[in-house]
Amino acid sequence: MQEPYAGALPRPTPETLPFWEGARQHRLLLPWCRDCGRPHFYPRSLCPHCHSEVLDWRQASGRAKLHSYAINHKQAKGFTAPYVIAIVELEEGVRMLSNLVMSAPPTPEALFIDMPVEVVFDDVTDSVTLPKFRPLA
Template identity: 40%
Template sequence: MDEYTLPLPLITTLSKVFWDGCRENKLLYQHCKDCGRVIFFPKHLCPDCMGHNLEWLESQGKGRIDTFTVTYEGAPPAFMGVTPYCVAIIRMDEGYRMMSNIVECDFDELECEMPVEVAFVPVTEEITLPKFRPARG
């Protein structure tokens, strides 16, 4: 593994479960057992009913692109060396949205509603990033 020089996520006691899951190639999200709401990014309380009765579930890792942007120039300094790159909001089949990169594709072929699937990319010993690629059937 080459040394990874881009900014890394900060792991909190709450988000550690999510990041540990990614390291095992599992995409986790939370579900409120009281009202049924699906929750992402990790929270202590359900944002709908304020309940504490949350559980972790494993996503199938599939969704659709809600919206996206491709950065060709004018990237923040830390990302200047990796252009072009795509940042997208992905609407997961389980009903939550997450932001990530779309990889392994021709950016000119991206479109909203395109089906995508998670592609785990280990970048350090601790961090595996959940990126997405066009779904392979």
């Protein structure tokens, strides 16, 4: 039998629930403002740019660039060290914190700032999927 997932799990709130439900369906959803036309992240109840409450959910392309990163060498629950903690910038312009999924233990030599990455979905439990990213060849 597989060990239960030991990592920290998000507990969605009303304004973030569509994002997490989208992730479960392997869709990366972003809230867009119907008034100023801009997306934002993380999902809020109002647009942080113009403070409108009229928001729509739209699927993002999943393409992004590695904006910055760190390689954690200390053990953390649910992770095997070393692993990459990344800030990615989505094609739509917003940034999010996530992980880079690598085929080999990560080294600084294997990573470069602004390298192209794409979303992958990690079904860590039956009810939670974490959007992560992998380098594009």
